[in-house]
Amino acid sequence: MITAAVPNDDLMSAELLADPYPAMAALRESDRIHWSDAQRAWLVTRYDDVVEGFGNPLLSSDRVRPLLATMTDKQRQSAGRVMELLAGWMVVTDPPEHTRLRRLAANAFNPRRVAAMEGRIRGLVDDMLTRFIADGCTDLIADFSFPLPATVIAELLGAPPGDRDRFRHWSEDLAQVAFGAGGAGRPDRHERGMRGLQELLDYFEGLIEDARADPGGENMIAGLLEGDGKGNVLDLEETKAMLALMLFAGHETTTNLIATSTVRLLERPDQLALLREQPDLINQTVEETLRYEGAIRVLIRWVIEDFTWHGKEVRAGQRVFLLLGGANRDPAKFNDPDRLDITRKPNPHVAFGKGVHACIGAQLARVETRIALAAVFERLPGLRVAHQELKWTPSLASRALRSVHVEHDATQTRG
Ligand code: HEM
Numbered sequence: 001m002i003t004a005a006v007p008n009d010d011l012m013s014a015e016l017l018a019d020p021y022p023a024m025a026a027l028r029e030s031d032r033i034h035w036s037d038a039q040r041a042w043l044v045t046r047y048d049d050v051v052e053g054f055g056n057p058l059l060s061s062d063r064v065r066p067l068l069a070t071m072t073d074k075q076r077q078s079a080g081r082v083m084e085l086l087a088g089w090m091v092v093t094d095p096p097e098h099t100r101l102r103r104l105a106a107n108a109f110n111p112r113r114v115a116a117m118e119g120r121i122r123g124l125v126d127d128m129l130t131r132f133i134a135d136g137c138t139d140l141i142a143d144f145s146f147p148l149p150a151t152v153i154a155e156l157l158g159a160p161p162g163d164r165d166r167f168r169h170w171s172e173d174l175a176q177v178a179f180g181a182g183g184a185g186r187p188d189r190h191e192r193g194m195r196g197l198q199e200l201l202d203y204f205e206g207l208i209e210d211a212r213a214d215p216g217g218e219n220m221i222a223g224l225l226e227g228d229g230k231g232n233v234l235d236l237e238e239t240k241a242m243l244a245l246m247l248f249a250g251h252e253t254t255t256n257l258i259a260t261s262t263v264r265l266l267e268r269p270d271q272l273a274l275l276r277e278q279p280d281l282i283n284q285t286v287e288e289t290l291r292y293e294g295a296i297r298v299l300i301r302w303v304i305e306d307f308t309w310h311g312k313e314v315r316a317g318q319r320v321f322l323l324l325g326g327a328n329r330d331p332a333k334f335n336d337p338d339r340l341d342i343t344r345k346p347n348p349h350v351a352f353g354k355g356v357h358a359c360i361g362a363q364l365a366r367v368e369t370r371i372a373l374a375a376v377f378e379r380l381p382g383l384r385v386a387h388q389e390l391k392w393t394p395s396l397a398s399r400a401l402r403s404v405h406v407e408h409d410a411t412q413t414r415g
Contacts, residue, residue, distance in 0.1 A: 006031055010038035011298065017392045020297070021338065024326035033312045041319035042312070045326030047333040049310070053322045054355035059301035061357060064092045066302070082177050082197060088238060089245045091357060098356060104234050105242055105360060108223035114363045116218070121152055121368055125375045133379070133415045138386065140404040141259045145372070149254035152368055153247055157207060158219035170200040171251045174244060204240045250361045253295040256400040257365065258372045261289035263404055264340055266385055271342050276377065285342040286369050287349065291328045292340045294351030297399050298323060324350055325399070382409025
């Protein structure tokens with residue numbers, strides 16, 4: 001058997017940021033469980049292996065607590081409080097702690113509660129697009145897809161309308177602290193991020209008090225406070241941490257999905273025309289853009305016990321990267337996987353993960369993206385991307401465009 005040469009496996013290289021899919025295809029073919037020196041991690045690219053990875057109890061999500069344990073007293077003083085908050089996020093815990101947190105959070109994301117929010121989300125999307133058009137805005141990310149999910153989350157949590165803009169800034173602070181902690185050359189950004197995070201947590205405490213004073217409310221905080229219906233609830237610190245996680249996990253992901261979906265559809269006029277002819281295809285369109293260019297590139301797991309995986313000796317303490325884009329473009333699972341096809345059905349992509357950590361906000365993200373895309377294409381029929389080359393944010397975790405400068409034909413636009 002001829003083994004194809006192993007491709008560039010540095011996920012942060014300019015080549016793979018611009019287009020990671022050929023390298024993933026080569027890895028799927030030549031080295032399904034691949035040790036990357038560049039990433040110091042195992043790269044997993046086949047659909048079946050990624051799905052197996054989600055269910056393998058030897059691959060742990062608990063990746064903050066071990067870091068906390070190795071911090072010096074000085075490091076703990078500067079970043080420890082935040083790390084403790086992050087360590088309590090269910091996304092970085094394993095069962096049984098994860099099972100408890102997830103059960104207590106489930107009520108906030110109850111499908112009926114999310115469905116009931118559709119009207120409010122539609123109203124917000126309409127208002128934001130009206131402003132986008134009236135103000136002559138041109139950056140679809142900065143002026144629409146970035147502020148939208150933060151505003152939606154603020155609304156869903158019951159924050160007063162005047163406070164919604166603050167959520168955007170807090171979300172940026174949170175990302176700075178969660179991803180940028182300790183980064184060289186940015187001590188004051190980190191400081192600012194920490195101050196912003198503290199402000200956010202204090203703010204959440206106020207919202208929680210308001211929700212407690214008005215039991216039976218409809219917002220998501222009210223849902224969180226109800227707990228599991230058997231008297232078990234999150235304590236105050238856990239509730240604040242859960243709200244911060246919702247803002248963090250639900251903001252940039254949705255921003256990126258709306259932006260990349262818009263761009264990918266504009267690149268495929270046949271698919272866009274089909275969607276305009278058959279608006280009922282909007283759900284399938286969202287699923288297909290999640291598969292084709294999902295918002296998350298890599299999910300990281302820690303190996304907690306040695307095991308052999310398709311002939312490779314995977315060792316305790318090593319990292320495994322589950323590459324969602326590799327799985328979602330695997331020809332063993334999807335016909336003609338590099339083609340965007342909004343009629344694709346079934347579409348069992350893993351853009352929201354799978355197993356115990358599968359995205360708890362998936363329904364909300366779908367509703368938001370569906371409403372946003374439908375409104376953008378309905379109200380801006382002459383929409384075009386103004387720049388030739390797409391610029392991607394250098395991020396391991398996210399598939400994120402930096403900006404999307406658009407032009408629209410004002411004679412056709414429905415303000
Ligand atoms: C396009 C948008 C989104 C994408 C692509 C996405 C993707 C994901 C993925 C892949 C996971 C699994 C993480 C893992 O296995 O380690 C996850 C988990 C999670 N997501 Fe999302 N997400 C999106 C939107 C949202 C929204 C809107 C919210 C809430 C407001 C949310 C909240 C969460 C939470 C809390 C978790 C942790 C679940 C757990 O650990 O049990 N996500 N998401």
